[in-house]
Amino acid sequence: MSGERWPEWARRAAMAPGAFYALILLSLVFGVFTAQFLTLHNLANVGIQASVLIIVALGMTLIILSEGIDLSLGTVLGLASVVLALCVKQQMMLGVGILLAILVGVAFGAINGTLITRLGLPPFVVTLGSLGMAQGLSLILTKGRSIPGLGPRVQYFNDGWVAGIPVPVVMAAATFLVVYVILYHTKFGTYVFALGGNEEALALAGVRTRLYKTGVYVLGGALAGVGALVMTGRMNCAHPDVGVGLEFDAIAAVILGGTSFERGKGWLVGTLIGVAAVSVLRNGLNLIGLSSTWQMSTVGAVIILAIVVDALRGI
């Protein structure tokens, strides 16, 4: 009967408050202990910096919902960034560079998805291999060096404004809307839940499960390509290491947001909350002056803490 007493949004909200409370708590702590945290400038900065993570984490949410994982999204984003920079340096049209950057993501997604569905290989192993391949390709293409000075057209992806809103925020919001419609209003989205929840039931319904599962990885890869645009614009350069570790933050945000590795349980808004929590944590730790090496272990500890709390509360 509990299935009917609560409206859907309330039940969804009740599923993932771990990240929500963590976010509020972190904001309070940083607000009290640092003068800069609760300034408009800093919060806007957090929003701009979070936009890459949002774009990647949205794709990761769908992958995890389908009971998969993609460890390669970070380094694929790095490779896409390198490809974009090379195109710019070759004086190609910017559109070609953008297209190729996104195609890098699509190609890796297609390869990952195909290996996982056709050969039945575990996503963890396949995408671990892709992680290495994408990173290696970035190093080969750049000979291990940065490609700096890409110019204002690329910087626009980070510094530009549309109707008074920063371009990266607009891109993150647009991505969220598109993924939201895909997840909740299309067959593809329905099947993402079904892939994770009961793949056999989906197959019995006559759905080509392998096609849709591959599609999930392709979408995730394409979004990594989109994320690369903003990332490259922010740095005004392409560095082969730029995406390393990004998959860690993305997976952390998805899990903090209440999406589970089991049975297709999760929601998209939770990922936004999760990204906000991770971004606030990193920003606050920066303000306190904690080195990035310490940040990683702190974020890791927060993930484990959030999962433990959720498990104890029976969520």
Added chain:
Amino acid sequence: MAETLVLQLEGISKQFPGVKALDDVSFDLRRGEVHALVGENGAGKSTLIKVLAGAHRLDAGRIVIERQPVVIDNPAQALALGVSVIYQEFNLVPYLSVAQNIFLGREPRHRRIPGLIDHARMNAESQRLLDSLGVDLNPRAVVQYLGVAQQQMVEVAKALSLNAQIVVMDEPTAALTTREIEQLFAAIRRLTARGVGVIYISHRLEEVFEVGHRVTILRDGRRVDTLGIQDATMDRLIEAMVGRTIDRMFPRDFAAEKGEVALAVHNLHRNGVLSDINLTVRCGEIVGLAGLVGSGRTELARVIFGADPYDAGEVKIFGRTVRGSPAKCVALGVGFLPEDRKREGLALILPLRENVVMASLRRLFPSGIIRRAKEREVVTDFVKSLDIATPSINRLTKFLSGGTQQKVVLAKWLCTQSRFLIFDEPTRGIDVGAKAEIHQLMNELVKRGAAILMISSELPEVLNISDRIYVMHEGRIAKELAREEATQEAILRYAMGGVK
């Protein structure tokens, strides 16, 4: 009458390695009819359904649907032919809504925006379907948060929306309350009123009388009889279900001395699973635990072994109260031989030698260092005394036959010096010759003072080697039978709840 037949199964045979699961079985189903399928565990009901559902290929015979001979190679084809099977484990997606589950794979398209699903139409049509079944359920509710009965109604609605002409229900009432069963029956009557034929499998014969029009009895993979419900009585059904031949069984020696009480269970209760269980097992006897699948036998064994908790009552093993700890049970001398010995009883990729000693390492090698010479000596002794057929003690366990594997599990527990052994389906999947050997070993064990509690679905086995028999029905001990008063009919009668 022929034109009202929606399904004919003609001369269906299905062979599994070592077993003839179905032998020339014929079965038909009329429009708007509930045709019940009954039989003991292993009589062939599930296999017949799986053949119809496309999960098993038939070896011989013919399937005719709507007077067209058909070939069903996979579940999708069965669905396309209008066959919907509602299994005990539902085929639902937990975190989708009722409507999304009903229309999975056939989502209505949005009229104006291409590529989108028309949720409004899907919810409205689901509501209509649910209303027509008389089910009070919100199509937007998420399936995960529904009760078992409601989830089942979603399955029924799904079958209806698929335009199924044949709906198979496998033990649909197993987890339902009395009121929910009434609602299910009401829904079944609405299905049949629409001309849908329902194949109804249940262990509960009283339900068969309430909802069925005809009943077919299977035994040992053969069809015994098909009766109109007005011609069927409880006695007649039970009589038709039993009558397995008892052949090539090991003759047990019942002379063993009864010794100390190995297991004493008092008023044991586990919410929703077991109630009011009292039983004892003494050294020197084999106690059989009979009952249908789902009657709580394995659940009871798990509670006794400490693998599951209990809510009230007491479990005493060799006079000591134990609760929720298999490790403690093992220390007290209990050994558990699980039904699924490949997964729960053995490490298949390890050699026989390591499987035998794995639970006794601390006893055999208190220093913590495994001495191969001693291990070889211990294992070789067991190979000899249990007559384990293996070319070498280094043979990987997965290459051994079923009967030999069971002996390895037994050796493992004997190696820990177990004196009370729980056998769950000791001879399932074991060929006839090896069966007799296992029975002989059990006989020897009790003669030497061990106590055995044996769960078995094979009535001949239960009758042949048990000193006493407890019959379980719906989580309770329905009856304790002495060896002299036990017959197949008596056991089945109590197991089916036929005696109040």
